[in-house]
Amino acid sequence: MKSFILASGSPRRKELLQQARYTFSIQTSDIDEIVEPHLTPSEVVCELARQKAEAVAKTNQDAVVLGSDTIVVCNDQILGKPKDQNEAREMLQRLSDRDHSVLTGVAISEKGETITFFEETVVHFYPLTSEEIEQYLQTGEPFDKAGSYGIQGFGAYLVQSISGDYNNVVGLPLAKTMRELQAFHIYPTIQ
Template sequence: MIVLASASPRRQELLSLITENYKIEPAHIDESIHEQIDLYKIPEHLAFKKAEYVHKLHPDDTVIGCDTGVFVDSQMIGKPKSDKAAFEILKLLSGKTHLVITGCAIFKGSRVIRFSQVTEVEFYELSNAEIEEYIATGDPSDKAGAYGIQGKGSLLVRQIKGDYFNVVGLPVALLNKKLNEI
């Protein structure tokens, strides 16, 4: 049995492209970073911590942990805590290319695989009115980088280079390959 260490409905939907035989067990971990970790490896580190936590609860199952981060101007952008924060994030991303990195960890018995997938996303130059209109949809509130490419956030995106599903939150093809390896 596969256990997804995530409550994300988007990840659940994407995992169902690989298998219908899975269950959900969200990881309740402290996501603060105390160790010296390369900025771009933070999602992979958090994915490992999530998978490790759930693997202790389900040691006989294959456990998948994931974490997605948005990076621009050498900083990691999290989920906005308010509409004002969402506005500031979207203004920062406006007209720029940013990186979306999803880190994954798979635990199966004593074996562990860790990996990351990187996608470049370029936003159109956004007016204040466009940003406010998007925020009014409520879409930015629970998403890293304050947007969801699979919904109305797609209207902000000029182009992507890389895996679309990675931006949604789960690099499906790469994850499937790694599951077959383990």
């Protein structure tokens, strides 16, 4: 059986792969997450995912390595993880009562070869009052998530609708990833 490594410290990506019955280890990369400013949002997530996967693959020559990165895009502006409570508040105010896109880039690397792809899901937030935003900030959820929210937790309260892959919003387009992993002979354990 091939060694399969998740190049991410995200507990959500770990949970998704575990739910899908994969056997894998985790090794995070220490890349600086620098991309060219002219790249589109989909190119940004694919490039960051590629950098993460290839950084881990360099020291694990015989493994299949999965890297991933998620961003939120609202009005053509990329919203990453907030630096502090004020930035989280501003992001949530910006997302209130409007559509935004969640893009996750995925890279799978083995023996110097890497494939990348991305998935986009459109999310629409309810109109949020300042009290609702403050309540959500008090949960602590916004601070390690792109766009300052997590759909799988208390943040579900903010989301009116989605169009696309729910798991993509959580942090990994699981169905597409599973299909792509087959080309690398990485399969779930079904017993």
